[in-house]
Amino acid sequence: MMMQYLEIKKQCEDCILFFRLGDFYEMFFEDAEIASKELEIALTGRDCGLDKRAPMCGVPYHSADAYISKLIQKGYKVAICEQVEDPALAKGIVKREIIRIITPGTIIESNMLDERSNNYISCVYINDNEFSIAVCDISTGEFLTTSAEGTIMRIIDELSKFNPSELIVIENNEPLDVKTEKMIKDKFNLLLTYKKYLNDDINSLKERFNDLKDISEIELIACSCLYKYICENQKSSLSQITSIRKYVISDFMVLDATSRRNLELAETIRGKNSKGSLLWLLDKTKTSMGGRMLRKWIEEPLISIDEINKRLDAVEELINNVYVACDLKEFLKNIYDIERLISRISCGAANARDLVSLKESLKYLPDIKSALSSCKSDLIKNMYNDFDTLDDIYNLINESINDNPPLQLKEGNLIKDGYSSDVDKLRDVMKNGKEWIANLEQKEREITGIKSLKVGYNKVFGYYIEITKSNLSNVPEGRYIRKQTLANCERYITSELKEMEDLILNSEQKIIDIEYEIFTEIRNKVAKEVIRVQKTARQISIIDVLLSLATTSFENNYCKPIITKDGKIKIEEGRHPVVEKVLSSIFVPNDTNLDLKDNMIAIITGPNMAGKSTYMRQVALITLMAQIGCFVPAKSASISIVDRIFTRIGASDDLSSGQSTFMVEMAEVASILKNATKDSLILLDEVGRGTSTFDGLSIAWAVTDYISKKIKAKTLFATHYHELTELEGKLPGVKNYCISVREHGEDIIFLRKIIRGGADQSYGIQVAKLAGLPNDVILKAKEILNKLEESDINKNIKANLKQDEVAVSLLSDKEKEINLFNFKEREIIEELKEIHCIIKCNR
Secondary structure (H helix, E strand, O other), rough: HHHHHHHHHHHHHHOEEEEEEEEEOOOOOHHHHHHHHHOOOEEEEEEOOOOOEEEEEEEHHHHHHHHHHHHHHOOOOOEEEEEEEEOOOOOOOEEEEEEEEOOOOOOOHHHHOOOOOOOEEEEEEEEEEEEEEEEEEEOOOEEEEEEEEEEHHHHHHHHOOOOOEEEEOOOOOOOOOOHHHHHHHHHHHHOOEOOOOOOOHHHHHHOOOOOOOOOHHHHHHHHHHHHHHHHHHHOOOOOOEEEEEEEHHHHHOOOHHHHHHHHHOOOOOOOOOOOOHHHHHHOOOHHHHHHHHHHHHHHHOOOOOHHHHHHHHHHHHHHHHHHHHHHHHHHHHHOOOOOHHHHHHHOOOHHHHHHHHHHHHHHHHHHHHHHHOOOOOOOHHHHOOOOOHHHHHHHHHHHHHHOOOOOOOOOOOOOOOOOOOHHHHHHHHHHHHHHHHHHHHHHHHHOOOOOOOOOEEOOOEEEEEEEHHHHHHHHOOOEEEEEEEEEEEEEOOOHHHHHHHHHHHEEEEHHHHHHHHHHHHHHHHHHHHHHHHHHHHHHHHHHHHHHHHHHHOOOOOOOOOEEEOOOEEEEEEOOOHHHHHHHOOOOOOOOEEEEOOOOEEEEEEOOOOOOOHHHHHHHHHHHHHHHHOEEOOOOOEEEOOEEEEEOOOOOOEEEEHHHHHHHHHHHHHHHHHHHOOOOEEHHHOOOOOOOHHHHHHHHHHHHHHHHHHHHHHHEEOOOHHHHHHHHOOOOOOOOEEEEEEEEEEHHHEEEEEEEEEOOOOOHHHHHHHOOOHHHHHHHHHHHHHHHHHHHHHHHHHHHHHHHHHHHHHHHOOOHHHHOOOOOOOOOOHHHHHHHHHHHHHHH
């Protein structure tokens, strides 16, 4: 047996091998030592013909999922080795094989998955300055691919959309460097594996999927490598993956990893919690499928006006048609996760309860279609016309599978009476036999006169007649055959009882075998309809998301945005959707007016804690919500399509990669200046604050100048450098705004209102006082501030700033000659050094 174990272990050396022995999965040697530590189970040993005992531990097979899940969460792979022949029929060692390898990205078990999040496994292929990505969720059958030009950061930005739990990197070229590999692992907390691809892999992919003509060669490489890896682990046909869908990155609003984090789309920055995120606010879906679809919509805002308006019109109709919305909510709450159910059915992993759950979901499909019949919006009307209620699948399961079947498939009672004549006949035999045995007890009591006589059964000895020792003298001689002696009684059997026992037990095993065979046939029939079921599941998901957006919009008094391409964002009385929901006090709304001419860059000044960051984020979130097809928190809103949202808000040290807070900040600014277009929305918060005043102000000034003259994108720039307010009238499209504050003695009151004009002070000491700094510190700070204001330092700063204006204008005139603002060609650090040097010389 140990030789067999060692041979099988060679097939999965990078996995923990769960080796089936009877009712347990056993682990040996290093696997046992790892598992006992990670699972906190006892480590024992076993004699195996070696010099020392083999370390050993095990878990019961019927509760193995919980242990496997723990190992997967800790980043291990688990190979499942099963007995593949009946031990009773085996000659010698029972035959065993690895039936599946479970990795973080190949889980299909519902109890191991987050029901409201996809579990993606991805593959990346890098070829010079071009890359391709393939992404798959085998629990739903979704398989996507795309390609683009870009660096490793562009790849990370695209992967952040999917947040994969496992990544395959094709290593035909150079593998990732240690720094990049660590960055990816830390960012996504995933399992990273290197694989080679072969041309045969692509040929196999083309044989499996017919319609691949739109997929490029570089995308086929990533897809074929990923598909091969999944097949090797699942050891099944993966029939739930019915197609590979190509998507184009530019068909959606592009959001880099930094912007997703700063806008808190799916989780908060602090705590990484769902509560407090945009997803938490909008998610009122009734199904797991709808929850996953809503997350996709948030991660991929649209840029097509027609598609956005279709969603908005559908949401509006569900807001206005209360009766339809209420009916849909009632029906949807009864729908199970059809998407994952049909995947388990397709790969042969579903039990009878899964089929019953599918049936119970399909029961409500005609009601859902009927509720949609009165809708007029194009999106819902098209779904109604194309909605498949899957009646044939419902009828098949309803006629065949018991409504309350056992969890295990080899326990019988799977098939309904009347569906199979063979099963019905055997059940009649069992029923009559059990009735005969039930009557036997009374009959034997009358024959023997023993009132305490019992007829019983156990799995080891079968049926028996039990008589207490005080009544042994009344046992009929010759007819009763002793079977077992206990402390207080004797157990007997008769020839008639033995015959009936054989009849019942043989019938029971035959029923189990026949029922399992029938169940498998039914499951296979349902699996053949996987494309139809997946299509209906997707439609239900969309209906659920539209209803969720309608419910949120109605409850929070949102308005329907007007979507344009005129380059303008005009918001009247806009609110931050999440902050207003969690705020105990009344949220103060604010207007926004951005365009590509006179109101291109808004310089926002004011004290900390006054609401600058909240205001900027609310503009970004309103824009994003509009482009996913949701109503927005405002009195009115006209939103021009945005191709990207960039955010540079807050920063922290990245010590593991050797970057300071300021370096992280500058890297983010560099990325924005390299990638933003005139159709982008840029949020900048306190650029340049991580260095000296002159350095920081020079950087902030130069960045504003570059955006104004080169990129010409709509920008919100919050800053404590009040000197930047002098740029209004000097740079195209710059306007000053500030957060209004009311002074009350030595204290301040934040009014949270954005008004035209610039602030002339930061109220830093007052904010420090609000934060709870000791009074002695506050008094000393005021004393120092007064001395600085009275000194020549302040005068010199203002004089130097006048010269800075001249310096910046000179740089613009000689831009081609000295090439200082060409961030696409130089490292940002070197350029900023030159900018600062020239400004300093001009002073």
